[in-house]
Amino acid sequence: DSGVTQTPKHLITATGQRVTLRCSPRSGDLSVYWYQQSLDQGLQFLIQYYNGEERAKGNILERFSAQQFPDLHSELNLSSLELGDSALYFCASASPGQVFTDTQYFGPGTRLTVL
Amino acid sequence: DQQVKQNSPSLSVQEGRISILNCDYTNSMFDYFLWYKKYPAEGPTFLISISSIKDKNEDGRFTVFLNKSAKHLSLHIVPSQPGDSAVYFCAARGSTLGRLYFGRGTQLTVWP
Numbered sequence: 001d002s003g004v005t006q007t008p009k010h011l012i013t014a015t016g017q018r019v020t021l022r023c024s025p026r027s028g029d030l031s032v033y034w035y036q037q038s039l040d041q042g043l044q045f046l047i048q049y050y051n052g053e054e055r056a057k058g059n060i061l062e063r064f065s066a067q068q069f070p071d072l073h074s075e076l077n078l079s080s081l082e083l084g085d086s087a088l089y090f091c092a093s094a095s096p097g098q099v100f101t102d103t104q105y106f107g108p109g110t111r112l113t114v115l
Numbered sequence: 116d117q118q119v120k121q122n123s124p125s126l127s128v129q130e131g132r133i134s135i136l137n138c139d140y141t142n143s144m145f146d147y148f149l150w151y152k153k154y155p156a157e158g159p160t161f162l163i164s165i166s167s168i169k170d171k172n173e174d175g176r177f178t179v180f181l182n183k184s185a186k187h188l189s190l191h192i193v194p195s196q197p198g199d200s201a202v203y204f205c206a207a208r209g210s211t212l213g214r215l216y217f218g219r220g221t222q223l224t225v226w227p
Contacts, residue, residue, distance in 0.1 A: 002158060033214070042121075042219035043159070043204065056214045090158050103149065104215060106158030 003027065004093050004107035012113045018079040021110045025072055025093030031055070032074040033094070033104060034066055038087040049074055078112070086114045118142045119207050121218035128225050134192040136221050138205030141186065145207040149215070150179060150190050153202045162203075163190070195225045 003026035013019055025032050034046040036059075045058035049068035060066075063081075068074040078085060088111050092104040120139045128134045136150075146167040151159035165172040165179045165188070172179050178191045192199055205218040 002160065004158070035217075042117075043217040045214055045216070048214055058214065092158075103161050103164065105161065106151075108156075108158045 002105040002107065004091060004105055006089075006091050006107035006110050008110060009108065010111050010113075012115065013081060014115055015081055015083060017081050017114075018077065019081065019112065021076040021078070021089050021091075021112075023074045023076070023091030023093075023107060025074070025091075026095075026105055029093035029095045029105070030072065031094045031104075032068055032072070033092040034060075034074070034076050035090040035092065036087045037090065037109075038084075041087075043090065046076070081114045083114050086112055088112075117219075118145075119205055119216045119218040121203075121205055121221050123221050124219070125222040125224070128195045128223065130197055130225055130227050131194045134190075134195045134199065134223055134225065136190040136192075136203050136205075136223065138188050138190075138218055139186060140188075140207050140216075142207070142209065142216070143186070144209035145216070146210055147208050148179070148181060148188050149206045149208075150177075151204040151206060151217075152199075153204060153220070159204055192223075195223075197225050197227060199223060200225050 005024045007022045030051045033048045035043045046060040048056040066076045088109045090109045092106045094104045149164040150162040153159040181188045202220040204220045206215045
């Protein structure tokens, strides 16, 4: 158990809909990262938040947005869903330790299926 | 633009033998490298890491080697066990880049 929790575990929805994925980081971790893993793809970095502020952005579509709340939990919002958005979505957290030791700890993921 | 590449999607090894998983990178700004292991229906778990100031880091059965001039790293598992069967992801970061870059993973199968 990494200490990172994600809900829901599974989500089935229809094209055009909007969903929200939730992540609670490990106690004390200030950074939250979101990743997408599609079939045959590696972990595609979407976005990072640090202590409530957006820190880095990766391959995140404009239909997707995220935020980190004062209690440090984060939500990833996916809207106007398409079939291709079906994937595993992982959240990871990290604490700003020593330089070069920003190891990320992953949650169990949310499997999104868009029908 | 895949800055971290794992060119072997799968590897099959007999129990007790050595498993060698390879990873190449293109960005010379990377200075910290990690390996993650992922079982089905679970998130990736951190396995071992290495800083660019080292060329080897060992943790039990797992050793990571870094060849900076070749921009290549490898993970050695000795001896391999059936429980090591999983997808292994190589990842890299640079101190000014602020994020991890992942390879696509290698599926390791260890058979009895």
